[in-house]
Amino acid sequence: MAKPLLSVAGLEAGYGDIQVLWGVDLEVAEGDIVCLVGSNGAGKTTLLKTISGLVKPSAGSVRFAGEELAGSGPGAILGAGIAQVPEGRRLFRTMSVRDNLLMGAYLRKPSDPSVGEDLDRVMQMFPRLAERARQDAGTLSGGEQQMCAIGRGIMSRPKLLMIDELSLGLAPRAVELLSESLLEINRAGTTVLLIEQDVLTALEIASRGYVLDRGRVLMSGPSAVLAEAPEVREAYIGA
């Protein structure tokens, strides 16, 4: 196994008096795709938000590329190389698709020629976005919005891309397309941490998986092993 790019240890976090994460340990190796599965309320989104700095951890560490990030703000963490594609896409609805993508490069100087290069790259990857570049993001279909959100995520040139609910509410065809794009992004050198409701899809894309339950890691291992584990099959696949 390659050296871990992201390693989370004993992470605790919550909202106000309600603690959600109770000591989560997790490692993501460089170049890997890791998925995070678990039922509603297991703390998947909270874990992602804590890694990306939107939620402040109360204990534990988040080490990324040898740097301690726990407690830093979202801007600093994004600058360190972690981008998040939030659940429900969270686009700037009345801004054009192109502007939404450019927002992903907000931390770079606008005059930087690399911004234009990255924009071309995203447009090549998602030709649908190129067709609709001038349209308001709110007018896109669900699948296109997810493309736009992922595109915005990779516009920040992240080392680690975290995606919350890739397939939620999307047509099977769109999910297939997005999964392929994700594999392509990964082959180009971006490590991926993925939350997914559809456990089968998730374990198919990812090489390793973590099962989260009530704020703790229940089990972890290679996807193939998890997919065969009776606990997972019983709880999430229904077979």
Add this chain to the structure above:
Amino acid sequence: MTRVLPVVLVIALVAALPLLGDNYLLRLGTMGAMYAVMALSWNVIGGFAGYPSFATAAFFGLGAYTGAILQGAGVYMPLAWVAACLAAALFAGLLGLAILHLKGHYFAIASLVVAEVLLEITTSWTSLTGGGMGLNLPILRISVDAQARLFFWAMLALASLTLAMNWIVANHRLGFGLRCIRQNEDASGMVGINTTLYKVIAFILSAVFVGGAGALYASWVFYIEPPDVFATLTSVKPIVMALLGGAGTVLGPVIGAVLFLVMEELVWRNLLEIHAAALGILIVILIFFLPGGVLGLFKRRRKPAAPSRPLASAEAGR
């Protein structure tokens, strides 16, 4: 630049109003400029950032009392005005840190009670503020006409400053970030906008000139009392004006302020008995039929021409 020139011309024309020599017109002009200061200030936090602030009255009253107390202590009048701006800005910074994490209605209510709290404090702190009896300011030893001109020009200058501030913010990285926050605050944080910092700056900008307007107002009318300068209506009117003209635009709040003033004056003159009701109905109708404000009529179908606009505008601020 072609869009700035007409605005400067209009301001210059308005500044020549004293040539007509009518003190009634000058009083209206001073009120209009004061309304413009308040509407433009609210526009930064409410229009650009989308945070419905009801704190205008708090900043106004705080500025009025800061100016009045300092002038009473013998501070030179313009210095007292500047001090009132700074006091309001400092207060807004601290208040913003405390309540800007609230959203929507919760933020509105929190900002609304601030003026009430300040009203109570000013009313009870008799030794400093004169309490419920109010506070008299030193009389200026110049003619009534000269006073009318002085305060008109001072208020107009303050309004021009506030307008310039709005224009700079709108074309700066800050304004772009605030518009992103209005559309989606979570996503703004995720792409690296420092949302807390931006919101606090916007809140301070929405206070600084209102504090100055409060102090000018105190110097202008020579006498202030708590219910007068901390009135809830002072918080509501700027919102109505900004919505009338077009919230989130630079010129909209000014147009709204003038429109509001004219309506207020006409309705009040012609329908003395029921003027509050008539004005209210008129405003509801206008906002109902002009959701984008007066300016919304002109740019309904206009799309950004240059596709790289946000980057260009962000760069302009560097």
